[in-house]
Amino acid sequence: MSTQVPSPTSTDLWQTVIAAAAGRCQCEGSCGKSHAKDGGRCGREHGGYQQHHGGGTVRLLAAPADPAELLLPAHRIATLPKRALAAWCPACHDGALAAARKAQRSTAPTEPDALFDL
Incomplete structure (x- = not known):
């Protein structure tokens, strides 16, 4: 008789990531801010209150720790191991995502469109 261990749910994974971060955003400047007043x-x-960006309650996200991996399609992000995830507040997540997109655009090769080669 085999006993199947149930696979963890996305809620379990989120809770694991948030607990490992001690319930605090793990951004250390990838969003473009130094976070100097918070020790970097x-x-x-x-669950805390954010005074900026519309106020309200902070709801942390579990997303790739490496900002470049934020650009992966959702189905690829879903396969990342929990050690590759970090807790992000929405403002830092959005900032890191925007910075990753900008970096991707600046390193993308600029090849002429073959349709217009003469």
Whole structure:
């Protein structure tokens, strides 16, 4: 008789990532901010209040720790191991994603369109 271990749900994975981060955003400047007043790491905590960006309660996200991996398609992100994930507040996540997109655009090869080669 074999006993199957149930696979972890996305909620379990999220809780694991947030617990490993001690409920605090793990951004250390990938978003474009220095976070200097918080010791170099974003000070936003899950369930805390954010004074900027519309106010309200902070809800942390579990997303790739490497900002370049934020550009992966959702089905690839879903296969990343939990050690490759970090807790992000929405503002830092959006900032890191925008920076990754900008970096990708600046390193993309600029080849002429073959349709217009003469």
